[in-house]
Amino acid sequence: MNRFAERYGTVVLIAIAAGILIYAGAFAPVGLKLIDEVIYNAAAVSFADRGALIVENGWDRFGADALRINFLVPGPHGLASQYPPGAAVLGAPLQRLFGLQGLILLNALAAMATLFVTRAVARSAFGREDVALSAVLLLVLASFWVEYAFGIWPHSLGTLMVLIAFWAGLRGLAADPAAALRWAVLAGSVAGAGLLIRADTVLIVPALAAAAILFAPRPWSMIGAGLAGLAPFVALASWVNHYKFDRWNPLTYGLDKPGGVELSGHVPVILLVAGAFLCLAVARGLRWQPGRGPWILLAGAAAALALLVPPVRALVIAYGQGFFGLVVDAKPLPNFEPTEWNGVVYFWELPKKALGQNMPWIGCLLGAVFLPLTARERRVLILCALAAFVWTLPFILRSWHGNYGANMRYFLPLLPLLAVVGAWLWHRLADMTGAGGLVLGLGAIYAGGLAALWSVLHASGFDGAQQIMSTHVLTASAGIALAAGWGARRVPRLAIGTQFMFAIGVGLALLFAVQDIRYDRTNRQGTAIAAATFAGLPPRSVYYGRPELFPSFFARPDSHLAMPYAYRRDAAFLSEALDQGYRVYVEPEHLQQMLTLIPGSMPGPYQVSGYYLFHELLPPPRPAPDSPPPATDE
Structure with missing residues (x-):
């Protein structure tokens, strides 16, 4: 494959990049997925229209907490996005030209650049064109990275x-x-x-x-x-x-x-x-290069510290629980939805997956632990391990999974590095066994059959294949890879077994990524259709409910978005808006509270698009003005 990669690698990357750009410009649904993207869009619109870091949204007129829509923060100059301003500044020119789609194009352009930087990292790390091209293909086909190439939030x-x-x-x-x-x-x-x-x-x-x-x-x-x-x-x-x-x-x-x-x-x-x-600085200053014995003693001392010192023990337990939930199996993560009868745990109606459940092939990376390494390979693997450990540490200690979403988006920056290491391991094993494309093809076919059988025969269906079956594949991959790394020279079949499990993991990751994109696309299509339908609401409108349906409101200074904050205070704000002549629209789940808290108010006509529905809230009827006394002949 090295000769093919040398001759056609750039062509392959250009073709993939062109596909990303074409899809982003012509086929990606232009809809907001969740509240985070509402805020990013609001900041971009404000900077594009006024060159401002401040989002208006009626704060100077009403000062109601509901206008903060969760993630707008009041400051000395008004409401501001809680997020850094870089995406808004970079996205503002595209926002001005293409509207909301401009932010999708910004992420798509970043994704296109990521393809070439991933290849550059693999080249610098291992000096092989086949590893570099394979790393890009792993990133595109066997991870959830592509989903965020067409998002509005700036993860890409x-x-x-x-x-x-x-x-x-x-x-x-x-x-x-x-x-x-x-x-x-x-x-x-x-x-x-x-x-x-x-x-x-x-x-x-x-x-x-x-x-x-x-x-x-x-x-x-x-x-x-x-x-x-x-x-x-x-x-x-x-x-x-x-x-x-x-x-x-x-x-x-x-x-x-x-x-x-x-x-x-x-x-x-x-x-x-x-x-x-x-510790690193002291060791470097002393030029200490410990052998295996001192490392064993250090590990023993660390274990004793973890057992005997309560704060350290609590930290170790938190890390273990968080690592298991975010990397191995998402089902134990904190969540308000109960486990379904079939064993699947849904997070906001999605079967959320830990990193290893999404990409079971990463279990095979443990095989590198016992492989003989050159100094260059050892340095690269240690650097990748350091990046992975430090990056994941704050999320793991808090078991923070990011709420809505089918995967672990906070780990997205690690995916190119995992792809580089995975591509290197695959080619390293292929060099040992002489097996490559055939094993990959058979493993991918086996993965498809395995997922199909599970979906048909197991009560949990394809959701269970993503969240239950994948955990078994991840565990088996890790076990076989460790055995192969330790004994591949004596039992070459272990290396082929690792390749086969790697191929199965790649096949499953592709299936799961397609499903994640399908979830994402369905969500965005729904909000995009609703946004187009509701864009015709009259001037001087206030919407109280889900803000993803109204991206156009931030370009309309006379219209405002609000989210529930505290019903009594919100009712006072909506009542004031009605008194000032605003048209007020309320989601059905909040309508009864507003009718109760605003005496005399009435539900008006409803607006509907797909499965999105809201009512107009009509103000209390105004009393008729006193009539003059009737005229008499006298």
């Missing part, structure tokens, strides 16, 4: 920034000292720019710094150069948040509650990372 754009920073860090570790500093500045700058798009982009920085301590000839110079590249963007993010929220924290969402990106919610993570850096 954030993934590109993380991947470029990783690539620059990887190049810096292999470069001469002068070039290494330039690569480090680039890595820091891109990570900093990513901070203005998605706050979690900054999580790649500790991983790159740890890799510099471990592998760079001049680690502190390289770390300093990276921080020099990062610093201007951190300063800019701080200024932006001060303008929006009156806070200098570059990571804040402007909220008072702990968690999310508020540093107070991640003290254990910060302490853990700081302690790890201290």
Whole structure:
């Protein structure tokens, strides 16, 4: 395959990129999926129309909390999106030209670039064109990455920034000292720019710094150069948040509650990372290179600490539970929906999948643990492991799965790295066994048959295949891969078995990705049709309910969106809007409360599109003016 990849690899990537652009421009449904995308769209419209970071939405007129629609935060200048402004700034020109579809095109363009950067990472990591092309194909065909290439929230754009920073860090570790500093500045700058798009982009920085301590000839110079590249963007993010929220924290969402990106919610993570850096720095300073014995002693000491010190024990338990839920099996994750009789757990009506359930082939990556590695391969795998550990740590410790969605979108930036390692492992095993395409084809066919049989014979159907069967495949893949890594030289069939399980995992990942895209497309088509139907509501309208149906309202200064906040306070706001002559529309599930809390109000005509329905809320009838006394002849 290496010769094919050398001759036609670029052609294949261009064809895939062209397909992404054509689909985004001509076929992707232009609808909002959930509230997060409403906010991103609101910020982009505000910046496109007025060059402003402030979203109006009637706040200056009414000041009602319902107008915050969950994720707009009041600040010194008005309501602002809780999210960083980078996506709005970059998306504003496309928003002005193409409307809501412009934000989809922004993510599609980022996805197209991600294809080429993924190939560049694989080339730099392993120096093989077949691995580079296979990594791109794994990313496209055997992960849930493609779904976010056609979204409105900027996960695809954030993934590109993380991947470029990783690539620059990887190049810096292999470069001469002068070039290494330039690569480090680039890595820091891109990570900093990513901070203005998605706050979690900054999580790649500790991983790159740890890799510099471990592998760079001049680690502190390289770390300093990276921080020099990062610093201007951190300063800019701080200024932006001060303008929006009156806070200098570059990571804040402007909220008072702990968690999310508020540093107070991640003290254990910060302490853990700081302690790890201290240990690495001391070991590097002492030039200590422990053998197997000291590592065993260190592992034993860490285990004893975890057992004997309650805070450490609680941290280890939280990590174990979170890792299992986010990586292995999503069913135990916190959720308000009960387990169905057939064993499937639905999250907002979707059979949510952990990372390994979505991509069972990642279980085979454990086979790399015992394979003989070159120094270059070892460095790359350690860097990828550091990136994966640091990135997932805050999410795992909080078991935070991201609510609505069929997969673990917060892990999206790791998918290109997993694809690179997976492609390398596949070709490494193929070199050992001499088996390649045939095993891949047979495994993919077996995966299709396995999913079909489960869907027909098991009560849980295809949802269970995604959430139950996939867990068994993941576990089997990990077990066989570990055995193969340990004994492949003595029992070559173990290596072929790992390839076969890898191929099954790839086939299942493709089926699951298609289903995830189908879920996403169905949702967006419904909201897009409803938005087109409801765009004709009259001027001076207020809608109280689901804001995904009204993307056009943010371009209409006289119309406003509201979401339930507190019924009594919301009723006072809607009553004031009615008094000022606004037309008010309410979702059915909130209508009765408003009729009760606004005396004399009445339900008016309803609007319907597909399965979306809402009523007009009519104001109390005004008393007729006093009539003059009738005229008399006297």
